[in-house]
Amino acid sequence: MDIETVASLSSFLAALVLLTAFAMLVQKRIYSLIHLFAWQGLLLSANTAVVGYVAAKHHLYISSLLTLSLKVVLLPYILHVLIHRLKIRKEIETIVNVPMTMLIGLALVIFSYHLTAPVRELSSLVTRSTLAVALATVLIGLLMMITRKHAVTQIIGFLAMENGLFFAATSATYGMPLVVELGVALDILIAAFIFGIFFFHINTAFDSLDVEKMAKLKEVD
């Protein structure tokens, strides 16, 4: 594979990551959302491997495998189990309507492109142009956390944000040192467990996972 093909392959994967980010933003069914999250993880893992190949950095293969096992297999599995246990079936309610959310998402992409344009000029990496996509993925994940009412979808939004950060790391600097990445992966895993435990508590306390119900907790009326 020559560098040209790799670059275009990497761009293509970046575009797909962006697509999955948008799909997660507008997806209303919770199981499909988890599947999309798994797909995004798979794309990330593939992208990491491709970058590892082009930059000849072998620790990226390890982090690619790590992503694969953690984000494609383990986390979706945990979420599945969680949803099954909590008996969540109905569609997720969004706060803003779907076309509007899409437009805000598009605006975020344009914004991140505008923001990363200077970096693009400076960097010489093959993958530099995907930085805008990575930033957009982070912002869209945040947007997803804002527009959703359900606690589980908020977690998925959070994980999507983390995906964006990981993507940014691979595309901007050919990945963080392996130790850091291992640490982050462990953090994510532990976070997922903690969230799971919290969900059970929230569910028993409020009889629902609608985060708006938690507004009751505020002290001042």
Add this chain to the structure above:
Amino acid sequence: MTFSPVEIASSAVLIHMLFVLVAALLRRSQKALIAVFSTVMTVGSLMICIAGAMTVWDGATETRVLSMGLPGLPFHLRLDPLAGYFLTVIGLLSFFVSVYSAGYLKGFIGHRPVTRLAVFYSLFLAGMSMVVLADDALFFLISWELMAAASYFLVMFEDEKPDNRRAAFLYMVIAHVGAIAILLSFGIMAGLAGGFESFDGYTFDAMRNVSFPVSWATAAFLLSLFGFAAKAGVVPLHVWLPEAHPVAPSNVSALMSGVMLKTAIYGIIRVTFDLIRVFPWWWGGLVLTLGIITALMGIVYAMMEKDLKRLLAYSSVENIGIILVGIGLSMVFLSFNMTLLSSLALTAGLYHVMNHAMFKGLLFMGAGSVLHATDERNMENMGGLIHLMPWTAALFLIGALSISALPPFNGFVSEWLTFQAFLLSPSLPSPLMKLLMPLGAALFALTAALSAATFVKAFGVSFLGKWRGPQQRHVHEAGPAMIAGMMFAAAACLCLGIFPTAFIDWMDIVPEQLVGDRLSVSATAGGWMWLTPVAPDRASYSGVIVFLGGLAVNLLVYFVLHVRPGKIHRVPVWDCGFEKLTNRMQYNSTSFAMPFRRVFGFMASIKEDVSLAPQPAHAAFPRRLHYHLRIRDRFWNWIYKPVSDASFWVARKVGRLQQGRIQAYLIYSFATIIVLLLLAVI
């Protein structure tokens, strides 16, 4: 003996002015008045059109200084290609409308005298031509006011209706707020051009020769944009337009929508491209954004409207938006020094100026014929008119096809050119513009599609189906003069759609003088049949082939496959086995617009009341459904209501000064004099 264009134009203006005296003499005999009126107006507007067309053809600029005016500031006249282009538009549509008026005014005989209509119509035409001819700020503003005042009286023509008086008042207020802004803008430019002490700066020539500092130029631009936008009906200054245009007599509505709005466009072009000339890119961005918002809002409101003339008025708002999009794009390209693209966008905008004059004139004339025949403006009470008014229906359909931007009619050409200008925007150097422009193009496409839907509704509900009103009145086809007027306009729509290259070849001098590049070299590179804005392998369109090809294919299909008359059976509509279909069961304007209200309704403030009331008289239907729908401009509540409430509040406070006693007023004058004297001392 030959006359120069400026002489022809000014004598036409003079003829219009003199007609006022003639009208005063003829007011006893309305029939003679109408005959003289339509002859004089037809000739006068034809002269204006010829003068304009000649100027553009020659590409020459002529100036005259009249011996009238203020001391030190005589009236300056100037006829350059830009002015000539707008004169052509004004003259051409006034010609068509004047032909139409010959028949239209006859409808008033026996109901009300038309002297006032004739007089102000004539002054209105004179005013519009003078605005375009003026070459100094003072003459411009005088003409501007003449135009505004004349149109005010035309809107007030049927002044016994309170709605008309209210609409005319609103129109007058906004026109004047706008005029003040224009005056201030000219004041700034004149002050910088010739100093605040003399009148020298008030000629446009003086302004042209100065390069303004950016801050002052921006102030002048924003003020004049505000002023002209108020006249053109740019959102959010558009609220007067759907009130005033529909209540005027239909021939006047045609002129107001068709050409009066264009004088404001002329003003914007004159001030930015000609007087100020050099500007930062965000000016263009502002005009472009305003244009897109105006176009979208205008068409969404038009879609929800059920009054045929109001629908057309809102659609004028939309078309002004489309023109502004062209101008804004041109300004953006020009400020990055991309002259060819700037010329392309400006050509698109100017082309649409002509197109809109033609099809909106046609549509208003058609609506006038319908109003004339049925005495009805509400589409909910129309239907099936195609059987009773076949000519009007066919001509209205041509107007509807043109305005919906369907090939091979003229609206398509200008929108196609605008799209091409949009598609070339990625060559802009600024990355943010590159990304935002295409989104503008998408909104523009939405506008075009919505306008097709709107005119399917307008034509479908008023001309097709069956009569929806309570009882069918005696409906008759429009008279020959009215049909002739509409036919001319329809022919113009078709010709402008089929021969765009010839038209662009003719008008090319205007963008060349304003932005410094011409389109015709590249636009006609592939021969006169193909319009190729930039290069043949970039994009091309041939109106002739689409028209002839469409015609040929359709005729062929018709002759090969058409149904023999013997094989057609006319039967009543299948009623699904129910007893009887009534005309009230048809889809009407409100129901047609329902999906659009659901999707785009957030742009308007919609109040929908559905209630069930008991109906004891009817055993079979014990409940009666009442449905009430009210749609208002959001801007009315956002901007106008606060302003009007505030001004009433101020007026009431100020009203306390009114004591009704003469001494009190003397004290006020006395106090004023004292204060002024004191100020003079200080």
Add this chain to the structure above:
Amino acid sequence: MTGGPILTEFLQIMLLLGAAPLFIGWVRTLKCWAQSRDTAGVFQPYRDLARLFTKDVVLAENASWIFRFTPYLVFGTAILAGGIVPMLSTDLPLGLSADVIVLVGLFAISRFFTALAGMDIGTAFGGMGSSREMMVASLAEPAMLMAIFTVSLADKSTSLSHIAEVAFSSQALLKPSLAFAFLAFVLITLAETGRIPVDNPSTHLELTMLHEAMILEYSGRHLALIEWAGMMKLFLFMALGSALFFPWGIDKSGDLSGILLAGGLLTIKLGVAGVVLVLIETGLAKMRLFRLTEFLGSAFLMATLGMLSFFILE
């Protein structure tokens, strides 16, 4: 200009006329297989058309000339469009007279008249169909333009022949912008040609109809023309997709062998397109009318993402 291009043009139009019913027949057959039903064979659409052509026309009493004129116009416009889209060859005499925006305009004019015809009789169903069809169209139009925009960015033209030639010589599908534009184009095609999930072409329930509701009052030869034009429209959109995104094999020189090859490849492409179409239609249910804003909104989103990724990634 020699006779070659004109002959190609003629061949293309004949192909369009002849193969459009076959394609529909193929799609219906596939659908039957997918749903384990018996098929009527791929040639059933021809038999349907032939039967309709022999029947008398029953017209409502108050139908005006618009109602009678519309079938011919719709049919004629479809034929004209067939002369513009490069199916076999890019060397078309009509190709220069219209670019892809004009093509969209041509489809718009036949839609305009169909909607008017729906309102002409004055029944509730016709008006309902017209109103809904126009709404779907007005939502599809911005998405369509965005897709065109993206393609014209990548290929530097809006002229169809030119796009096909440029796309042919570049590795089109690895470009994310074109991939997105293609996805958007698929969604728009479903909306514009009235397929599931936007409209159901085989519905018999008036309330769920869009396109069918408008043409409910047509019969005999008129109906045959409209149906045939509808088949041609679907065929044209497939051919358009092939020209914009998969222009492999479309002939450039105009010699016979090239055209034959193009025809063969087109058959394969259409066969695959039919399979994809059936997979989509079988996998999805018809959407509620007001969910369509989301559907077409996604089409718009895809097209815009395509445009953005052209600037960001390429």
